[in-house]
Amino acid sequence: MGDRQTVPELMGDNDVIDLLMRQHAMIRDLFDEAERASAGDRSEAFQRLVRLLAVHETAEEEIVHxxxxxxxxDGDAVxxxxxxxxxxxxxxxxxxxxxGAEDPQFLTNLAMLRxxxxxxxxxxxxxxxxxxxxQTSKAERRAMAAGVKVAEALAPTHPHPGMESAIKNLLVGTPVAMMDRARDVIRQTIGR
Incomplete structure (x- = not known):
């Protein structure tokens, strides 16, 4: 795991499909972490999950879809x-x-969300x-992966020391606010 998973330039996935499937695995792991977390740690674990979901889905909406x-x-229907x-x-x-994570229904709702x-x-x-x-070339998938990597850098599952506050400032608030900020960064990066 380590740096290779959280630093965009070190990520081995240059194919957008491989990258997104790896993110799906990371999302499953973060669900496990949030489910197992003690009551005191549950909120922080859930916020990491929310950040990755927000950035992942926004990248898909802006780049992949x-x-x-x-x-x-039948692309439109799919x-x-x-x-x-x-x-x-x-x-x-x-x-x-x-x-909030203190809600008595939190674990039930987390299971539904999962x-x-x-x-x-x-x-x-x-x-x-x-x-x-x-239906796409390696070059097309590599170009899409570059955009997704930028988005993923906004929500590393384990930020580098010294980066936590910058990431926290960018991705705070409601899931919708996180998605909006991620969308802005992605659009600036890919020139939309």
Whole structure:
């Protein structure tokens, strides 16, 4: 693990599909961490999960989905289905964020969120990512990966010493605020 997972220039994934699938694995790990966390540590573990989900989904919406709409068979329908799944997860995230990690229903809601997010990830991998890999060149996937790496740098699961406060300042507040800030950074980076 270590630096290779959290420093964009050291990440080995130069294919956007490999990178996003690795993020799906990291999201599963962060769900495990939030579920196992003691009551005192639960809020911080949940915030790391929320940051990665916010940045991951925003990167997909800004970089991957627009590409998929034009490159894969029935792209508009495939992307619309993924966006509907993402919206369901966002609504749950907003409810959980508002209630806080001290809410008696937190673990029940976290299990529901996990089920929704992991079902969404499986659908992406099966219906969107598989076709995207088949319908795009390595250069196209490498270019998309560069944009996703910029976004991922906003939400490392274990920030470098000295970077915690900068990341915390950028990605604080509600999940929607995090997504908005991530969207702004991504758009500036990819020139939109």
């Amino acid at each position: 627009p590409y998929a709409r034009h490159k894969i068979n 992307v619309e289905d993924r966006l509907a799944e993402e919206n369901e997860a966002k609504q749950l995230l907003l409810q959980m964020d508002k209630a 089920a929704v997010v992991l079902a969404h990830a499986r659908s992406e991998e099966r219906y969107e990512f598989a076709q995207l890999r088949a």
